[in-house]
Amino acid sequence: MKILVTGAAGFIGMHLCKALVALNHQVVGIDNLSSITYESSLKISRLRNLGLNIDSHIAQSLSSDQALTCNNFTFYRMDLTDDVGIGRLIENGEFEVIVNLAALAGVRLSTAIPEQYLASNVNGFFNVLNAIKNLYVNNNKIKPRLLFASSSSVYGDCTKVPFSEDNTDLNQVSVYAATKKMDETLAYTYASLFKIDTIGLRFFTVYGPYGRPDMAPFIFTKRIIEGKELHIFNEGKQRRDYTYVDDIIKGILSIINSPSIHDHAAVPFDVFNIGNSDPVELFDFVKAIEKVTNIKANIVLEPKQLGDVDQTYADVSKLQKYFNFKPETKLEDGLKEFYKWYQDYYRN
Numbered sequence: 001m002k003i004l005v006t007g008a009a010g011f012i013g014m015h016l017c018k019a020l021v022a023l024n025h026q027v028v029g030i031d032n033l034s035s036i037t038y039e040s041s042l043k044i045s046r047l048r049n050l051g052l053n054i055d056s057h058i059a060q061s062l063s064s065d066q067a068l069t070c071n072n073f074t075f076y077r078m079d080l081t082d083d084v085g086i087g088r089l090i091e092n093g094e095f096e097v098i099v100n101l102a103a104l105a106g107v108r109l110s111t112a113i114p115e116q117y118l119a120s121n122v123n124g125f126f127n128v129l130n131a132i133k134n135l136y137v138n139n140n141k142i143k144p145r146l147l148f149a150s151s152s153s154v155y156g157d158c159t160k161v162p163f164s165e166d167n168t169d170l171n172q173v174s175v176y177a178a179t180k181k182m183d184e185t186l187a188y189t190y191a192s193l194f195k196i197d198t199i200g201l202r203f204f205t206v207y208g209p210y211g212r213p214d215m216a217p218f219i220f221t222k223r224i225i226e227g228k229e230l231h232i233f234n235e236g237k238q239r240r241d242y243t244y245v246d247d248i249i250k251g252i253l254s255i256i257n258s259p260s261i262h263d264h265a266a267v268p269f270d271v272f273n274i275g276n277s278d279p280v281e282l283f284d285f286v287k288a289i290e291k292v293t294n295i296k297a298n299i300v301l302e303p304k305q306l307g308d309v310d311q312t313y314a315d316v317s318k319l320q321k322y323f324n325f326k327p328e329t330k331l332e333d334g335l336k337e338f339y340k341w342y343q344d345y346y347r348n
């Protein structure tokens with residue numbers, strides 16, 4: 001299949017592109033390589049891990065129509081807010097599947113720079129939707145299926161656990177979460193109006209090799225290794241459903257490899273949770289990192305942060321029912337893989 005992955009230099013994007021190329025799909029990846037949420041050097045390393053001959057100098061000089069290629073993977077440095085570029089790429093690309101992962105991720109920063117979150121996550125995603133719509137209304141030969149990243153954060157302060165896709169009474173408590181809910185609403189409307197075959201993926205706290213430096217698994221490991229104080233918010237009472245990246249990728253692949261199925265044939269739209277369905281308290285999470293690194297953490301308790309939710313807990317029965325898949329990786333096993341990568345990456 002020919003597949004477009006946006007956010008290809010991102011954490012999940014790189015793992016997905018790698019898995020798709022290994023399965024002999026033809027993959028086109030785009031990313032703007034920005035350093036808004038964390039350093040772009042890691043994004044460039046991920047592209048090198050995909051086989052591209054790229055460094056920061058080459059990355060900076062790339063224009064949006066200049067392709068870098070290795071085997072079945074082609075990369076363009078492109079921004080989702082470039083509606084003309086995105087329109088042209090999708091119109092001419094003959095993609096059977098489009099996976100939209102590009103977004104500004106992270107809850108806390110979204111309060112500081114909400115305009116940028118709206119631009120990438122809502123307007124940028126809308127450009128992708130609109131370009132796909134044109135293929136559907138013009139009755140093109142190939143009408144791509146759309147998979148897009150939503151987030152467990154759309155469940156907001158929901159107290160009914162585990163979080164189920166059936167629960168529609170949700171209040172988002174961060175700008176980031178609101179942008180992801182807006183994406184779901186826009187995608188539903190377009191699926192309803194233009195019959196675009198669409199699936200939203202609500203990921204739950206993803207961790208693993210090449211993981212994001214702005215997320216707890218990375219920050220905690222780094223501070224523990226460096227012997228620095230570990231600031232634990234909300235007195236460590238938060239629970240998170242940490243999900244190993246390979247499970248996210250297996251989940252996406254099981255959807256791509258299955259025929260399209262939807263709850264309501266009239267609107268070809270569904271959302272699915274992909275999470276470990278085994279939430280862990282923050283203190284236990286720190287203990288797991290201590291065990292893997294064999295270093296004791298120096299914990300400092302802090303109050304709850306704006307936009308943080310108390311818990312995330314995925315009900316994955318819908319994913320199991322439709323695609324016969326459920327994440328299986330145990331936290332300690334996943335953290336070992338993450339730590340192995342972390343040591344290698346920083347040694348080099």
Ligand SMILES: NC(=O)c1ccc[n+]([C@@H]2O[C@H](COP(=O)([O-])OP(=O)(O)OC[C@H]3O[C@@H](n4cnc5c(N)ncnc54)[C@H](O)[C@@H]3O)[C@@H](O)[C@H]2O)c1
Nearest residue numbers: 007009010011012032079080102103120149151203205206
């Ligand atoms: N990692 C998680 O725990 C998690 C949880 C829930 C949802 N998600 C969602 O999954 C997706 C992938 O997340 P990730 O963890 O890989 O994050 P990431 O930040 O590593 O990857 C996102 C990529 O998108 C790119 N990007 C951002 N704005 C762009 C734009 N306007 N144009 C082009 N590229 C742009 C970034 O440069 C980055 O490389 C995101 O949509 C995120 O919101 C992630």
